[in-house]
Amino acid sequence: MASLSCSTEQLATLLGSNTTNATAAATYICGQFSAVSDKFVDTSYAVDSTYLLFSAYLVFAMQLGFAMLCAGSVRAKNTMNIMLTNVLDAAAGGIFYYLFGFAFAFGAPSNGFIGRHFFGLKDVPDSLYDYSFFLYQWAFAIAAAGITSGSIAERTQFVAYLIYSSFLTGFVYPIVSHWFWSPYGWASATNMENLLFGSGVIDFAGSGVVHMVGGIAGLYGALIEGPRIGRFDNRGRATTLRGHSASLVVLGTFLLWFGWYGFNPGSFTKILSPYTSGNYYGQWSAVGRTAVTTTLAGCTAALTTLFTKRLLSGHWNVTDVCNGLLGGFAAITAGCSVVEPWAAVICGFVAALVLIGCNKLAEKVKFDDPLEAAQLHGGCGAWGVIFTGLFANKKYVNEVYPGKPGRPYGLLMGGGWGLFAAHIVQVLVIIGWVSVTMGPLFFILRKLNLLRISADDEMAGMDLTRHGGFAYDYEDDSVNIGSQNGTQNTPI
C-alpha cells in the first residue's frame, strides 16, 4: 500500500510567508498524516495476517481430510498404517520444513535454483516473510507428502515411508516451490529480473508445484512396488479391492473441499490490497472469485463423473464422485485466480474426463494406486497447468501479477504463446525433477529390500503385524455378549 503523500515543503509553500510559522505548521500537519499512514500499515498487517493464518488453518484441515480419505479407501486391515503415515506427514514435515525446507524454498536472497537462508527460521520475521507465511507454506508441503502416501498404500514398509516422506517434504518439494513461487525462482511469475518467456509460470496455488509433485512421486513409488496382491487376478483382470468405509471417504472429501478454500483463495496471502483505492473492486473480490472458480470446477467435475460413471458402470457411485470432485479441484488450483467462472466449468469438465481416462489407462498397464492419487493429482494437475496456459484472462493476470504490463496470457483468450510455452516447460521440468530424485530413491529402497512388505504381512494386514493390532473392535471379547447385542438391540 502506498503511503500517504503529505509533503511538508509543498504544504509550507502553500501556507506561505504570512503564516507565522509555515514550516512548522506544515510539519505538524504532515506529521499527523504520517501517523495515520503508519496506522494503516499496522491495520493491513493485522488484517492480512488474520487472513493468512486462518487460511493456513484451513489448509491444515486438509491433512485431516487426507487421513480420513486414505483410511476409508484402504482395507480395514491397513487402516492404522495409513493413518499413522498421515499423522507423521504433518509431524515430521513440521520439523523438516522448519529446519531446512522453508529455507530451500523461500530463503532470500538466493539463486534461481535453491534458497539458502532462514534455516531454522533464523532471521524470520522480516518485512517479506512472517511466521504466518511459514505456517502456510508448511501446510502446503505436508499436503504434497500426503498425496504420495496414498499411491503406495497397503504394501509399503513403514521405514521406507519415513525416508521418502522426509526427503520429499524437506528437499524435493521445497526446491520446486522455490522455482515457481519464490521471487528468485527461475520460472517464477514474480521474478524481478527475467521472466521465463517474458511471462513466468502462473501456477497460482500449485497444480504443478504441489499436486503434480505429489502425484508423480506416487507414480514412481507405485510403479516400482508393483500392484497389491489380488489387485489383478491370474488372467490379468482387475479386481476392485474396495476400501473399508465409504463414510470416511466422504468425510475426507468434504474436509478436503473445506480446506481447499484455504489452499486456493488463501494463496493470495494478502487480502487488503486495493487495485484502485476507494473502489469496491480490489483483491478481496479476486479472493472471492478464486473461491467461486474453485467451487465451480469441483462441482462440474463431480457431476461429470457421476453421469459418465453411470454410463460406464451402471452405478451411481459416491466414491467415484468424490474422486472426480477432487480431480476438479486439483485442476483448477493452478489457474483459480486468473480465469473467469465459466472457464472453471470447462476446467472441471475436462478434469473429470482426464481422471477417467487415466484410470482406464492405469488399469490397462496394471498400475495399482489404491487412492488413484497419481492419476488424480498427477493427471488432473497437469491438465490444470495446461488449462491455465489456455484460459488465463488478461485483466486478471495483470491484477494478480501487477507491475509488468503487457504480460502474456491465455492462448485461447488471445494472449499469445508465451504463457502456454512456459507452462509446458513447467510440466516437463516437474516430471524431470521428480523422476531424477524420487525415482532413484524408491529404486534404491527396493534394492535394499526396504520398500515392500512381505507377502505374509500383506495378506494379514500391516496393522496386525506392525502397528499393534486391528483398528476396529466393534464387538466385545466375549462372543456371546456381542451377538446378544446384535439381537437385543433393534427391538428397543
Added chain:
Amino acid sequence: MASPSCSADQLAPLFGPNTTNAVAAATYICNQFSDVSNRFVDTAFAVDSTYLLFSAYLVFSMQLGFAMLCAGSVRAKNTMNIMLTNVLDAAAGGLFYYLFGFAFAFGAPSNGFIGRHFFGLRDIPTSSYDYSYFLYQWAFAIAAAGITSGSIAERTQFVAYLIYSSFLTGFVYPVVSHWFWSGDGWASPTNTSNLLFGSGVIDFAGSGVVHMVGGIAGLYGALIEGPRIGRFDHSGRAISLRGHSASLVVLGTFLLWFGWYGFNPGSFTKILSPYTSGNYYGQWSAVGRTAVTTTLSGCTAALTTLFGKRILSGHWNVTDVCNGLLGGFAAITAGCSVVEPWAAVICGFVAALVLIGCNKLAEKVKFDDPLEAAQLHGGCGAWGIIFTALFATERYVNEVYPGRPGRPYGLFMGGGGRLLAAHIIQILVIIGWVSATMGPLFYGLHKLKLLRISKDDELAGMDLTRHGGFAYVYEEDGNKHGIQMRRVEPSGTPS
C-alpha cells in the same frame, strides 16, 4: 461508512487572504483526507470480505455435517445413497445456483417476486454484491436441499432426487430468499419503498427461508412416498429403525453446530460497521451477541430434550439430544441478531418441546421421516419465526435494520402486533409456496413411478442395488479370515 468530511471550501476561508494560497493549501490538506478516506474504504472491504468468506466456509462445513448426520441416521445398507445425495446437493447446487439461482434470488433491480439479473454471475462484482456474497448464499441454498434429502431418505429413487434437488436449489428456494432477503423483496425488512405492515419480516438468517422451506419440502416428499417398509408394524405401532452409527450422528451434529457460527453471525455479512464511530459497541458486538444467542438456544434445547426424553422414555439418549440441539439452532436462526441472550434460552426451551410434540404427532399420523427433518426444520423453524415476533427488542431491531426509526418490534417487548402479523404472513406464504411447487413435483414424480424404489430394492438396500456395493467392508473376503480378524486381538497380539 461516511468519509471524513474535509471540505476545501470550508477550510480555505479560515486560512483567509493572508495565507499565500489559501485555496491551494486547503485543497492540499483535504486531498490528503480524501486519500485517507479511500483507504478506509479499502480496509472495510477487506475486513468485511474476510469475515464473509470465512463465514461462508463455515456454512459450507455444515454440508459435511449434514452428510455425516444423514449417514449415521440411516441403516448401513443405504449409506452410500444418502451420502451421494449430500455430495450432489453441494455440487449440483453449485452449478444451478451459479447459472440462475443467484439471479432469481438477488438479481437487482427487480420486482418483489423474483430477481432477473446476474445470470451466470454476469456483472458481478457490483458495489453491493461481490463474489464472496455469492459463495455465502450458495452455501445457504445447498443447506435447504440437504434438509429435504433427510426426510425422504432410504426409499427414494436417485433420479427423483436429482430432479427435486435441482428444482429446489435452482428455483423454489431462491424465490423465497428473494422475497425476504433481497432489497427488492416484497416482504423484506430492507425494502426501500414499502415495508410489509410497516415492518417487513425479520428472518435474519433463515428459520423460514432456509429451514421451513427445506422442512416443508421434505414433508411433502415423505408424505407422498409413505413410510419405509417396517416402520409401522401390522397393528400400526411404530418401530424405530435405528441409524447405523451414533458416532457419525454426533460428528455431524457437532459439525453443524460449528457451521452454525457461520450461518447466524455470518448473516450480518459485514462486521466493520460502527453504530457510533469510536465506540466499543458496534456491529462486531452484535455479531458476538448473535453467536451467544445461537449457542444458548441450542444448549438449552439440548438439556430440555435430555430431561424430557429421560422422563418419556427412560433413557439418556444421545441422538435425541443431538436432534434437540439442532432444533434449538433452527429456531433461533430467525431472531438470533435481535433478541437478548435470556430470550434465546426461552427459544431453545420451547423449541425442544415443539420438536418432541411434532415427533409424537408424526408417529400418530404414521408419518415417517428418517431424520426428523420435517419436524425439526419445519416445526422448530416455524416456532423460531413466531418467537422473533414476540421477543425482538427495540434497540437491536433498530441497530440491525437501521435508517427507519420507530419500526415495530417484539409483541412481548411492547412493540405491538405488526411484526407478529408480518411473521404469520411469512409462515403462511412459505407453506403455500412450497406446497404449490414441491407438492405437485413430488406428486408428478410419484405418478410417473420415478419417486419410490421397488420393495425388493428397499429390503436389500439401495447401496447394493444402485450404488455399486455396501459402504463398509470391515472383514476380509473369506469367512475364515473374517472370524480370525475379529478374534485375533484378544488372543495373540502384543499390546
Added chain:
Amino acid sequence: MASPSCSADQLAPLFGPNTTNAVAAATYICNQFSDVSNRFVDTAFAVDSTYLLFSAYLVFSMQLGFAMLCAGSVRAKNTMNIMLTNVLDAAAGGLFYYLFGFAFAFGAPSNGFIGRHFFGLRDIPTSSYDYSYFLYQWAFAIAAAGITSGSIAERTQFVAYLIYSSFLTGFVYPVVSHWFWSGDGWASPTNTSNLLFGSGVIDFAGSGVVHMVGGIAGLYGALIEGPRIGRFDHSGRAISLRGHSASLVVLGTFLLWFGWYGFNPGSFTKILSPYTSGNYYGQWSAVGRTAVTTTLSGCTAALTTLFGKRILSGHWNVTDVCNGLLGGFAAITAGCSVVEPWAAVICGFVAALVLIGCNKLAEKVKFDDPLEAAQLHGGCGAWGIIFTALFATERYVNEVYPGRPGRPYGLFMGGGGRLLAAHIIQILVIIGWVSATMGPLFYGLHKLKLLRISKDDELAGMDLTRHGGFAYVYEEDGNKHGIQMRRVEPSGTPS
C-alpha cells in the same frame, strides 16, 4: 491504539495571527483527524472481533475433537455414553458459564479470588469485555470438562457426570481462571496493583488453568472409582482394553490439532496491536510465532513418541503417536507466546517423555484412565508450566505483557528464578484447589453410591442399559440377515 494526536492548541499558534481564523482552521483540521482516529478505533474493534470470534469457533471445534477421540478410545458398548457426556459438556457448560461461570471468572472489579459481576451477561458488553470474549472463554471452560470426562469413562453413572461437570465448568474452573487470567487475579501477570513475586504467572493459554485443572479432576475421579473391570488381571498385570475405532481417534486428534490454533494463538484475543506503529513486526507476528511454536512442540512430541514406543513395545502405534502429539500441545500451551521456536522443540521432546513416564507410573500403581487424560493433561500440563519458567525469553515476555519493563523471565534465558517460583506456586495451588473441591465431590458421590455403575451394567456396557441401545448397527435385525449382508459383497454384487 494511540490515536493521532492532533491538538488545535498546538497547531493554531503555528498558523499565527495573519491567518484569518487560525483557531478555527486548526480546530477544523484537528476535528478531521479526530474522525480519522475514531475510524481506526472502529477498525481495530472489527478486526480484533473477527479474529477472536473465528478463534473461538476453532476452540469450539476441539469439543468435536474430544468427542471423537473419546468415542474411539472406549469400547463400542460405551460409545453412546461418552459421546453424550461430550455433547452435554458443551450444552450444560453453555448455560452454566452464561449464568455464573463467566461472572466468577472475569467479573470486574473484584477481589483477587473470585469475580462477582456480569452474572447472566448483565452489563456486557463493556469496553473491555464483549460478547465474543464470553464465547471464547466458554469454549475454554467446556474443554476443561471434556478432559475430565475421558478419565472416568466407561464406568461412571450418568448422574454423577452431570453433577461434577456442572460444578467444574460453573465453579472450579472459573475461579482458577480468575486467579491467573483476570486483571484482578492474585497471580495474574496483568494484575495492576501487585504482581506475585514481581512477575505473576505466565500461563498464556492454560497449561495449568485448563489442562491441569481438567487432568487433576480426572485423576481424583479415576482414583476414587478404581479401574475398569478387566483392566488388571488377577495377578495384577495390566491388560490393554483397546478402544473400538482408531479412525475416530485419529479424526479426534486432528480436530484437536486444528482447534488448538484457536486455543493458543487465539489467546492473544487481539491481533491489531502494533509494537511500533508502521512496522512489519507487531502482535500479528507474535500470533504467527505462537502458531509455529505450537506446531513444532506437537510435531516433536509425536516423533519422540513414535520412536520411543517403537523401542519399548516394538510397534509403530498410531494411537500412541496421537496421544504424544496432544501431550506436546498441552505442554506448549502455557509458554507458546513467549518462547522461541527452537525451545518449543525441547518442550515437545520432554513432554513425550513425561507422558510415557506417567503412563508407566499409572500402570505400576494400577491407576486406570481410559483416555490417559490425567497423565496427558495433568502431567504434560505441569511440565509446560515449568518449561515456560525456564525458557521464556526477555523480549517476548515484555512484548506480550507490556507496560512493566524489567519483568522476570525464563531461568535458563538469564531471567532469574522469580518466574519459576511463581510457576511452582501455580502448580501447587492448582493441585490444592482441585483436590479441595473435586476430591470431596467425587468422594461424596462415591459414598452416596452415585459414582460407579453396577458390575452388570459395566459388563453389558452402558449403552444398552442406560442409553437406549448400542451405537452401531451394521447388520440387519435377524442373524440371517446379518450373515447375508456380510457375504453379499464378494458373491453377488455388481462392481
